Amino acid sequence: MRFNSPPAKAVANWVNNDVRVRQRRHPELAKDLYNQFGKSHRQRPIISTENCSKTLCASQFPPCSLCLIFIMATILILGAGLSGLSAARQLQEQGHEVTIVDKGRGIGGRMATRRFEGGIFDHGAQFFTVRSEAFQAELEKWESQKVVGEWFQGFPTPDNRKPDDHYPRFRGTTGMTGIGKYLAQDLNVHLSTEIAALSYENGGWTAKTASGESFSSEKLLLTAPVPQSLALLATSGVSLPTQARETLQSLHYEPCFALLVQLEKPSAIPAPGAFFVEGETIYWIADNSQKGISSIAGSVTIHSSGTFAKQHYNDSEATVASLLLDATKQWLGSEPKSWQLRRWRYSKPENPINIGALHVPELNVCFAGDALNGAKIEGAFTSGLKAADLLG
């Protein structure tokens, strides 16, 4: 399909006004052109009608039809977890102006890594599996850059009661947060930036922090755990259409405690250095040294079960740590030198749905994250891609 040159009046508008005007007027054309001419051309739509060359177009006037490929929107993404990062990369590649804000001090959201006592500990997600083609393609990039590597295959348990399912489990080579850091290269990310209020007026969003910092955009992507996104919209007085609101309100998460323990000596956890306990108190235990991310021995992560976390969520750190240490004594094998406790209020979705992402076009807002696409790292990643398709 070929496109004719746009009308002169429109050309003048596009050049005289900023890119947002162009996006609003010609979203279909932009999409078709994007599909036709590929994802790597990120120039703004200013180019000679005679010599339309993707590399020349930054300085020439007037724009030709080809140059309308990069009719961009401004998009604010709340959350630098995996879904926000995968969406941001795709949207930025399409030519949109993307800004990410995250309340955390580090990139990666629930793919989190912490250092203390000389050890390195993954305290959120521990590994990931790959089942879809889209994620397989991404894995190959990560592997080639040595961002990730295989840790083990199958499903280790203390008594080997579950057979090997033959799926490799991958981990970040420097910890799970390394994946987020890799993805965030070239993205505009504001960390330690918690959005406290949102407003939607005249077709655009404004997001404000408690300290008054403000971000404006045409479109908004919300990737925080869904109850947090809904609470933010509610305190901001933004109402969603009934069906979208009900779908989102139906999603629930379970909490989890992560106890990070630096032992005096190596742990007694057998190779591959981790297993699913799946008991009443403990869900998972892993040795970050055997995992290859901690350079000193005896750096252990213990995850409680959801049931235990619900029962003890408001107990003191000392009480929770002592119960978790007691329940894992046999695998620790030596005395704890030091520990830290992390409470994950929204650790994993209990009843995820598989819709990819939820778009509310009348508000220019989209919701993405693991709860909308299967409760795992892979689901979060592909949810971000879906959201980028819907918003882009």
Ligand SMILES: Cc1cc2nc3c(=O)[nH]c(=O)nc-3n(C[C@H](O)[C@H](O)[C@H](O)COP(=O)(O)OP(=O)(O)OC[C@H]3O[C@@H](n4cnc5c(N)ncnc54)[C@H](O)[C@@H]3O)c2cc1C
């Ligand atoms: C303890 C634990 C163990 C897990 N184990 C595994 C595992 O082994 N394998 C696996 O596949 N998955 C695992 N998961 C799940 C996996 O981590 C998630 O599915 C995935 O990381 C979710 O990514 P996301 O982008 O949807 O959300 P998140 O990573 O939660 O990203 C959302 C981001 O939004 C930010 N945010 C929230 N509110 C605001 C605000 N108001 N302003 C600014 N920023 C805000 C948060 O700081 C966060 O960074 C585990 C999770 C936990 C907690």
